[in-house]
Amino acid sequence: MSDSESSRDSIDDFSFTLPDKCRSGRDLMSKLILDEKRVNNILVNEMIGQHAVDQYVSRPIDWRNFSESNVLYIASSARQDKLLPPVLVKVLYTANMASYRRLIYYGLSIIERYSAPPVVLVIVIHNTTTQLADLAAISEKQPYLLELPCDGWAKSCNILNASSISDHLQHTPLNPLVALGHFLIRQKPLLRDIDRNDDITIQQLYNIAKEIFGNDLQTASNTTDVLRQIYDQCSRARTALCEDVSDVSLRKRTIDCLDQILIIINDQQEPSATALPNNTNNSRTKDWQFVEKCLNDHGSCNWESIFQLGKTKGLFKSYAKWTSAKSAYYRQKKQKQ
Known part of the structure; x- marks a missing residue:
């Protein structure tokens, strides 16, 4: 892409508005953004190394207890399987000890399926509890990440949150992984509303979002947006309930109620x-x-x-x-x- 084309795209992105349902950090946006090849390359380049760029593909996660906000990358070639570990990226609204225990389960599940411990990255949108933060230490190699103990279930496990990247938002250009975390955490529908909108990776992420969702989303009606906000919140509540309440019988009535709400919202658009x-x-x-x-x-x-x-x-x-x-x-x- 030429400099003039890149400049024109950036200017266009300043006026492009993501509807509330598609804001960065929301489950749908997070999943589709992380599935995108250019974002895949940002992540594996930072977490694995430059030799991993263009060597990974995303794979759907259909195992029990895996939610929509998880993305799994594996080597695209069988020849690379032993050299390139699986990479699990999880976007959480809140990270706590229950989240940590689930990560251990996920790591062991990946080892069982792919015979290799994964590299795990957790991007926290809202807050990290003190109990979990006390287990973490600042990474020496990547000081914008917090390392968690992961012996026996992962090759490495890192947290990226607002606190861990705060001291690194003044750098020019931003580290691409810091930029990605900032983009997801801030949840700004307009590029011009996010601090560091001058950064090339931030601009690229908004451009990717524009490619995924298209300009037609700007014309969505207020009623549709409200319904989608309710749908998004109910989906979040359903995922959180499944993750936090392990006893199926205790959560069944609430899950059934949430499912009925989701069906009603979809029916309204029939x-x-x-x-x-x-x-x-x-x-x-x-x-x-x-x-x-x-x-x-x-x-x-x-x-x-x-x-x-x-x-x-x-x-x-x-x-x-x-x-x-x-x-x-x-x-x-x-x-x-």
């Missing part, structure tokens, strides 16, 4: 039953074209993330749940064969 069949067919064609693009761009992508992103773009109007859209997609593919 199309009218009187829609013309041709319009429905055209709509579904656009749905499947969007799915194909996501799968081609990311190699692999969580279906719930695809569904949520598609909803923000006015797609999947015939479906209340991502599972229904997924089944319909593979059904139509089978019919074409």
Whole structure:
């Protein structure tokens, strides 16, 4: 990209607004941003080394207890498996001792599946409890990170939070990992509203967000935005409940209530039953074209993330749940064969 093109993109980004549902640090944004190849390279370059750039791909995490805000990177080539460890990135609103115990479970699960201990990075959006912070020590190699004990379940485990990067936000340019953490933690919908908007990595991250969500999101109605805020908060509450309450019987009633709210919100965006069949067919064609693009761009992508992103773009109007859209997609593919 030429300097003039880069400058023009930066100027455009200053006026680009991310709706509340798509702000950095939210579950949907975090997952899609971390799945992006350029962000993948920022992370592995800082956590593994320059030799790891372009050597990793993100893989969907479908193990029990893994939430949407987790992203797992593994070596793209089988020849590199023994040289490049798995990298687990987890975005947490609050980091506490329960989070730490879950990290141990995740690390052991990765070892069982990939026969290698992972490199773990936790990005904390809101706060880190004193009890957990007391276990951590400032990293000697990367002083903007806090190291946690991880013998037996991870190759390394680090926390990045507002406190750990605060002394490093005056550097020019910002360390790319510091910039990524700052972008996710601050949750600013406008580039011009975030401090250090002059930094090239910060600008690149907003540009990536713009590419993912598109300018059409700026026209979202207030009602849709409010519904999506409620949806986002309910999704967060559901994830937190699953993670913090291990006894399924104790959380079942609350989970059922949250699931009903999520279904109602999706139903509010259903199309009218009187829609013309041709319009429905055209709509579904656009749905499947969007799915194909996501799968081609990311190699692999969580279906719930695809569904949520598609909803923000006015797609999947015939479906209340991502599972229904997924089944319909593979059904139509089978019919074409």
